[in-house]
Each structure stands twice: as C-alpha cells, then as structure tokens.
Amino acid sequence: MDFKEKLKARAEKEGISLTPKQLGQFELFYKMLIETNKSMNLTAITDEDEVIEKHFIDSLSCRRVVDMSQIRTCIDVGTGAGFPGIPLKIVYPEIDFVLVDSLNKRVKFLKDVKEALGLEGLEALHGRAEDLARDKSLRAAFDLCVSRAVANLSVLSEYCVPFVRTNGYFVSYKGKKGLEEISNAQNCMNVLGCKIEKVDDFRLEEDEAERLLIRIKKCKGTPKLYPRKAGTPSKNPL
Numbered sequence: 001m002d003f004k005e006k007l008k009a010r011a012e013k014e015g016i017s018l019t020p021k022q023l024g025q026f027e028l029f030y031k032m033l034i035e036t037n038k039s040m041n042l043t044a045i046t047d048e049d050e051v052i053e054k055h056f057i058d059s060l061s062c063r064r065v066v067d068m069s070q071i072r073t074c075i076d077v078g079t080g081a082g083f084p085g086i087p088l089k090i091v092y093p094e095i096d097f098v099l100v101d102s103l104n105k106r107v108k109f110l111k112d113v114k115e116a117l118g119l120e121g122l123e124a125l126h127g128r129a130e131d132l133a134r135d136k137s138l139r140a141a142f143d144l145c146v147s148r149a150v151a152n153l154s155v156l157s158e159y160c161v162p163f164v165r166t167n168g169y170f171v172s173y174k175g176k177k178g179l180e181e182i183s184n185a186q187n188c189m190n191v192l193g194c195k196i197e198k199v200d201d202f203r204l205e206e207d208e209a210e211r212l213l214i215r216i217k218k219c220k221g222t223p224k225l226y227p228r229k230a231g232t233p234s235k236n237p238l
C-alpha cells in the first residue's frame with residue numbers, strides 16, 4: 001500500500017473519512033517533514049508507518065474528548081513541527097487555527113507548510129506562550145487550546161488556559177505520567193479558575209504506549225497576573 005492508501009485505511013478505523021484533497025495534504029506534509037528534517041531537527045520519528053500513527057493519528061485523538069463540530073477557533077501551544085495543529089487543521093478546515101512556537105525556524109517551516117498545503121485560516125506565530133497570552137487579540141480568544149509534549153501539566157496550564165475563552169477547553173496530550181501530573185495540579189486549577197473535567201486513557205492500535213487526554217474546562221476569566229513572565233512558570237510551577 002502506498003502512503004495515501006495506508007493513511008486512508010488507518011483513519012477509517014478511527015471513524016475518520018479523509019477526502020482525496022486531505023490525503024494529498026497529509027502526503028505533502030509528510031514529504032516536507034522528512035525533507036526539512038535532514039537540515040533541521042523537527043522530529044525523531046521518520047518511518048512512514050510511525051509518522052502516520054504517532055504523529056498524524058495521535059494528533060487527531062482530541063476528538064475523543066471534544067465535539068470538534070462546536071469549535072470555531074483553536075490554538076496549538078508549543079506546536080514544534082505542527083503537532084497536533086497541522087493534522088487537526090487538515091481534517092477540520094473550517095476551524096481557524098493559530099500555531100505557536102518559541103523556535104523561529106520551526107515557525108518558518110510551518111509557514112512553508114501552510115503555503116504548500118493551501119491552508120486558509122491558519123497562522124503560525126513565533127513567541128513564548130507567556131508573552132503571547134498577554135496580546136489582546138489572543139487572550140481569551142479561543143474555543144479550544146491543544147498542546148502535546150511541551151511541559152508538565154501545571155506549567156502547561158499556566159501557558160494555555162489564558163488563551164481560552166470562559167467555558168472553552170484546554171486539551172493536554174499526555175503519556176502515562178499524566179496521572180501523576182493531574183494529582184499535582186489541583187492548586188494550579190484553582191488559581192487559574194479551571195477544572196479537570198475528563199480524562200481519557202487509551203492506546204493507539206499500532207502503538208503500545210499508554211496515552212492520556214486531559215480535558216480542562218475554563219470556568220472563569222484568568223486573573224491578570226497569569227501567565228507570569230517568561231520562564232517563571234517552569235521555574236516555579238503553581
């Protein structure tokens with residue numbers, strides 16, 4: 001089977017039906033990822049099957065805990081090479097996405113991906129979450145924030161929750177260590193005015209690793225103090 005056939009079949013098992021256009025966009029993204037990875041550190045995962053499973057299918061898993069048909073705006077914090085943001089944008093083109101990363105060369109790669117794939121309604125922004133969350137056009141502006149492999153849950157919630165509108169969601173993609181992080185995050189949830197509403201524990205078909213999706217609901221406006229200045233959340237987690 002070629003790349004598109006494999007991805008189509010794998011997505012169908014997850015209940016996702018991909019159009020020829022979407023399959024073409026995934027294939028082009030895969031090619032750009034592998035080509036650019038030769039000169040820039042984007043990902044340690046390069047095998048075709050593994051990219052499909054651990055990057056593409058994994059990125060789409062937030063639909064397990066959020067009704068994506070209710071989402072109009074989404075921000076991906078610490079997106080790196082575009083995970084989970086780019087796969088989500090391909091599958092949900094009607095949602096406006098902002099992808100944020102503190103490494104400019106990765107943001108430049110994402111701008112090239114946007115152009116090549118013809119992704120309308122997607123902006124790649126260079127900056128630290130702690131600084132960008134103070135920008136009036138971004139603060140409390142999103143129905144959903146997603147983030148994978150960026151920081152522990154308390155630190156990450158301080159980065160992410162300020163971007164979410166009241167009653168919106170932050171979904172944190174975690175491995176099995178996520179459970180311990182949840183038990184240490186209660187103070188942080190209280191301070192930020194949010195709560196852990198749902199935890200989904202699952203495995204992907206082609207990967208043994210335990211995965212955890214943590215859905216956090218923002219219950220009220222984030223106090224102005226948060227996020228604290230760049231570097232403070234990770235040095236001194238809430």
Ligand SMILES: C[S@@+](CC[C@H](N)C(=O)[O-])C[C@H]1O[C@@H](n2cnc3c(N)ncnc32)[C@H](O)[C@@H]1O
Nearest residue numbers: 078079080083101102103127128129148149150
């Ligand atoms: C381990 S990578 C994960 C990338 C991607 N989310 C994934 O799952 O493949 C973490 C990324 O978060 C970015 N990052 C770390 N701290 C950040 C911050 N405070 N604000 C914005 N981006 C940050 C890094 O530059 C890096 O690209």
